Amino acid sequence: MQNPDAIFPDRKFLDVVVVGEALIDVVISPEGIREHPGGSPANVAYGLGRLGVPTGLLTALGDDERGAAIEAHLSGAGVTLLPGSYSLDRTAVATANVAPDGSATYEFDVDWDLDPVAPADLPKVLHTGSIATFLTPGADAVKKLLQQSHRGCMVTYDPNIRPSLLGSHTEAKAIFEDLAQLTDVVKLSDEDAKWLYPRMSLDDTASHILGLGTDLAVITKGSEGSLLTTPTTQLAIPAVKSEVADTIGAGDSYMAALIFGLLSSGTGSFTPAALERLGKTASMAAAITVGRAGANPPTEAELRDALEQGGMPSDSEGTWRWRRGRDARRPPVRPRAKRCQPCVEPRRPGCRGLCPRCADVH
Template sequence: MTADVLVIGESLIDIVQRADGTVTEVVGGSPANVAFGLARQGVAVRFHTALARDERGARIAARLTGEGVELAEASWSLAATSTALAEIAADGAAHYTFDLEWALPFIPRVGDATLVHVGSIAAFLEPGASVVEQVLAGTDALVSFDPNIRSALLPDRGEAVARFERLAAVADIVKLSDEDGSWLYPGATLAEVIAEVATRGPRLVVVTRGGAGALLHAAGVTVDVAAPVVRVQDTVGAGDTFMAALIRELLASPVVLEAPTVDRLTAIGAYAAAAAALTVQRIGADLPRAGEIVAALQA
């Protein structure tokens, strides 16, 4: 299978502890969710991650390949598959505590992928982060980047901000949450965050704001896309769903990057917001299929 998208990043098992005391284990990791979400929307995707040949690693591989994700053989590189304790509050918000390793003993192969996506822990945690940066700096493919800041795992704050800015400079698309923006640029308004990121060179900058929707900015054009009003079960995977949907729409309509307009940015933002709204109505990172997203938009 020829992959339209190469996703590079961590995959892990989320040990989900809910407010009612129940505990379950589910496949997680921001890049893994993006790969899964792309495959569910019909995009050919190859995923280079770091797994161990243990029960949890097998479970992750089965979930991804079961949806059609091509798992790079070099992904089998760890002694134990990583985990994250996800504590879900009464309002559905998730707090994470991680036990993971991120290393890439083999450099990911971009091949003929149209777009390379990286995000979250994989972009910051050594020794794998330097390999990721090397790959992104050396490719002619489109690059999308979602920092998905996990401050507890980051090294020196100044070093993390510097790496974010270097990656933003080689990316075509940067998607971050309002919380990411506040961590990276304390005291800045969202407009100032967008302007700061845009000066690094990405063609599209997106800031998601949970239930308040998202801001999309390209070539001096900014749109504010509302989020559908829904009943939230939990927010696990919402940002990753938005990212996967955004990538899918950009691959389907590359003119959005070439000649952004209010209508074009609004259309891709509305699709991504509708996708995220479906995920938050479900328990866990149960990302939607393209048909479900289209139906939600039409409704």
Template sequence: MPDPILVIGESLVDITVGPGGTTTRPGGSPLNIAVGCARLGVSTVLATQIGDDEAGELVRDHLDSSDVDVRSLPPHRPDTSVARADLDSAGHATYSFDLAWDPTELPSPEGFGCIQVGSIGATLAPGADAVDALTAQAADAGVPIGFDPNVRPTITPDLADVRRRVDAMAERATVVKLSDEDAELLYPGEPDVLARLTGRGRTALAVLTCGGRAVRMRSAAADIEVAPPTVEVVDTIGAGDSFMSALLARLLEHELLTGAALDSAALVDLANTAARAAAITCTRPGADPPTRRELADSETST
């Protein structure tokens, strides 16, 4: 059984509007990653803020059904945050948000195999300041950190501030994953974003995802590209989060966050596993990451 993981950040409800109508489901990148890790057999704690309303009950039921241990962060709020996703004809989502993120107290990182941060929770003040302090504490304690910026300019439009926060967090992180959209927003014109990330600080693995195109991974020992599976896309909601959760679960399962060499074979295995998880999520509506059995079955069917 892998060491437990602590995921920190926002929980919300996704209101999805598309050609087939409107649906309401639990969401938020940290919540999705926590659910994905738990479904893959990792003991998972999610430190978050959830309102005492009907939407909050929906979120809690969703987390309970995947055996995620929820730590409710003060101050407690009456209303749960909301994200609206408008889908185009190809199933790609455009987001808008109504949320708050202002925890005044976070759990200690000690005792966890990894801390996962990112998205709005790592960039929206004042809560982002508490997350920043926690990652500094984790780095000092030698606890590995996963970081997925998942930049949302509609909610954090000051890209200079976002870039400053991302750079500080990335220097402490053991694993950093960027989408191609993140890379273009944060480092426009940068010739090699992954070399930038692995060339300083504690980052042992940097990842760049490009939707349905090749996934690239870089470590001190290797730099590889892997083509993701081709699937019929229902929508892309939560695909990047499923990728990150499968990546972290695989790293924890094989104890690759503790200084082990990440050679080409290890990177190809990580990329294939995480890409399959993302592909499964794309084949069904909403952020619905695969279980351990579903991910294993996808490997045998390819």
């Protein structure tokens, strides 16, 4: 096993460490063919860097022109490529075929390997996901890292299912559930959810994931928004309307902004108001990304400007539902009042829900 000091030399200065694949996306669209750096974990790291979060990426690259292009791309966003990341004979490639409606399908030429890692000092957040958590031999090292880290920092996980690279459905689901037990936040798309649990509704899928020990389950639904679920509450956040250039990197931009929001509000803060801010922030980041070609997430300034300018339409407040169950607990109910102050939102008789204007319980 390598010396952790050699793996994370600047770990004390990193808020987030991302572990996973980085590759070159070859995008074939009606406009032509172009290449740019990609890979879900690398996109998340890049998105965090653009948002001003001190971030390191531990990955597996080839010592070639494409590997150098990926490092330069990440460095441009302030992301540190961690030692040990040049471990392959050649850099992986994913070919994305983009349809006229902006949707994409993928083909992969990917190897994934990772030296064993045992960081002594953990970042605030450790993120992993996608191919890196399923493709051996590197997936074994990722799992061991999560086993060593999940009690010492917040762990986030986005499986970003790629069926063409997975084994049997049963095997892939078992891998996902093993890792979900080691994480605090699981984010997946509705397509991921339906592939993993084809007989479950999205609500039931979220509940099942929480039952594995996760504190927050997030399911994104494209143009239909996203669903954020904790053991006590559930929030539906509508998508921000945006003209779609293509959908590449939208989910990764959402994930990066979700981590950004967790760091801003305090990791582990899943109050109703905090969840609403998380959902709106992540949805806005995804909307900005789909409006631009390629995986091109917003900067911190762009995201804050969009949110301050009222990026969410006036009729798009999140829809809350208190979850019932043995472990569900309502927040303290404040004395009844005719109106919620200071926003003067009328209170319905017997209502104990969340005020859609001021995010207060009344």
